[in-house]
Amino acid sequence: MTTELETLLNKMKALENELLEELQKQQETFAYEIRKRKVYFEQNAIIRNKAYIKSLYLYLKDAPLKHIISAPLIWMCIFPALLMDATCSLYQWVCFPIYGIPRVKRQDYFNFDRAYLDYLNIIEKINCAYCSYFNGLVAYLQEIAARTEQFWCPIKHAGRLKNLHSRYHKFIAYGHAAKYRSDVQLTRHDFKDLE
Template structure:
């Protein structure tokens, strides 16, 4: 990377750290903490959440019929998502040790915790579990795919792609054959030295 890109990347990393610190401050203000991965709210917050909950019958009363009718389409996607989860996990378990790539920790990506919020009714909690699983799974799959791409073809595309994975930043430029030859092993070694 050029010096300018290195400086921009360093600024971006610092900004991401700042954002994470701000999220930590906001979590503290919401009066909850994690105790062995279990969410624990202050009693006054828990009570306020219960009072804010919209009962299931009220929730359904104001839901448009087409929204209700679309639910089976949404929930049917659980089958391909579970299959994707299974296949990617098996792929990683078999191939990553062969390539000496550090494995992606699934639990770092899939967070299912919103069902503990007392201001959600049962259906909302189910929806949150579903979305937490599916979006977390896609994050997990993206990281597995990103590490695979870094191992086999760490080359940027000719055109700008929207929302590339974080590893993409270090890939070699599209038309730089010399950098591809010289940098591929460095990028592969970086995968081997990763810590979980």
């Protein structure tokens, strides 16, 4: 029997898929296609896009001083990010097989397609790559953490959460002691939807 929560989650997933389909329609509007994770623009689009590139001189000249001064602070975050990336990747490669948890596919979370935009200068492309890496890393780590939480503590919280991760719908209701004791082992290993 489908619960109201499962019905809502299914509706959310359907809307998310509809949103992704709508976003894919941009390929036609802006004259590009994606093949094997690489973006290909039509020649006319490339010419049109290059007309909008901002020279490095103008880019730096127009940059507010506070942005230039704060840039090193932003870029300092790369060191703990790389360490976290390496640590969590090693963790899932070693521990997930021990626990019977499917590994998170790294490539599903990182997308560096902004490098194909001809209207970005080199600084903008580097900044976009940094943001793509960082946001991809956060999503990748969240999925590793979600699968870990499903295995070790698959209990919903009593309080409201701002964001729900991908595995939360599998968790057992807060306060439902009997269901926890009867279903915890099944819930820990319920990764069929990932296969």
